[in-house]
Amino acid sequence: MDQLLTDFRAGRTRALARAISICESGNGAPLMHAVYPLIGRARTIGLTGPPGVGKSTLCSALVAHARKLGLTVGVISVDPSSPFSHGALLGDRIRLTEHFTDPDVFIRSMASRGHLGGVSGATADAVSLMDAFGKDVVVIETVGVGQSEIEIAEIADTTLVALQPGSGDSVQVLKAGILEIADVFVVNKSDHPMALQLQREIRSMLEMLHFSGWVPALVATQALAGIGIDALWDAVVDHDRFLKTSGALEHRRRAAFAQRVRALALGALESRIDAALETLEDARDPYAAAAHVLRGFGGAGDAVGFRSRRARVPPRSSVKGV
Secondary structure, eight states, rough: OOOHHHHHHTTOOHHHHHHHHHHHOOOOHHHHHHHGGOOSSOOOOOOEETSOEEEEEEEHHHHHHHHTTTOOOEEEEEEOOTTTTOOOOOOGGGGGGGGGOTTTTEEEEOOOOOOOSSOTHHHHHHHHHHHTTSSSEEEEEOOOSSSSSOGGGGGGGEEEEEEOOSOOOOOHOOSSGGGGOOOOEEEEEETTTTHHHHHHHHHHHHHHHHHHSOOEEEEEBBBGBBTHHHHHHHHHHHHHHHHHHHHHHHHHHHHHHHHHHHHHHHHHHHHHHHHHHOOOOOOHHHHHHHHHHHHTOOOOOOOOOOOOOOOOOOOSSTTOOO
16 A cells, blocks of 8 residues: 555556556545545546437547646546446447547546446545546546436536437426536537527526526537537636635535545445345334334434435526426
8 A cells, every 4th residue: 555655646647547446446445545635626527418419529529628738637437337247348438549648648437337326436536536646637427327317416526418409309408307417518419400409498498597606508519520629618617717716616525525425424334234134034114124223223213204315416506486
């Protein structure tokens, strides 16, 4: 560990890769204790959206733009994996081949390994390690997501939600969920005949919502041709400036820290609960069984007040009149 930390602080890329692997294996606590004071400088960008919208191509274009500005970049590309074998193709990395030989771009592919929310269980650790390593920008590309996978908003400072024309009607645009976490809407493949209609629908949706601070930006891009990437980067910079000047950045990172602590604590408790369930005798009902398990943790075991877990990401907007 001492040699790893020495190499990490010396900026050796192999040490960063090894550190992420240690965190993925669940043994990263000593490492995070040592490097956590170094984090907080990087600009973190989350890129999410449905499958096939062009997230990987957008990610590659953003990386290229950041490199033109002289910024160092870390990329975390999360791919879906089998919930049974945990195997994954890691195909998102294929679209980032033009950056493989750039020493100032570090790309890490991560399989979701059945983790819900569009990211991997170790994504937050990987972001912190890249930040501590000294990367100026960290981009997190999620798996293809639906309308309820919003965990990326707990990790990234700026969340980009990519949408594509022709993928649904206006009702889909108006649905709550992933659209509520967007700091920037990206209409990719803007050469599509229905691109302008999608942009109008998003603007109409924004007019129905009330925003107390930042109003989500709307940018049209053709990532494959590099069109609109300048405007997208400007929107990211504008949002970063708003977060810093309004004090929202500190609040957002504090909330992300609390969520991360909650996830780590619940993960440890779930392991103990699984062990308790293996020895659980037949119970009258699941509430009685839960009360029995809680008594093993020193709790009162009162079945009153139980509730299932739910997402804790607060909505960033509300519909007027509802």
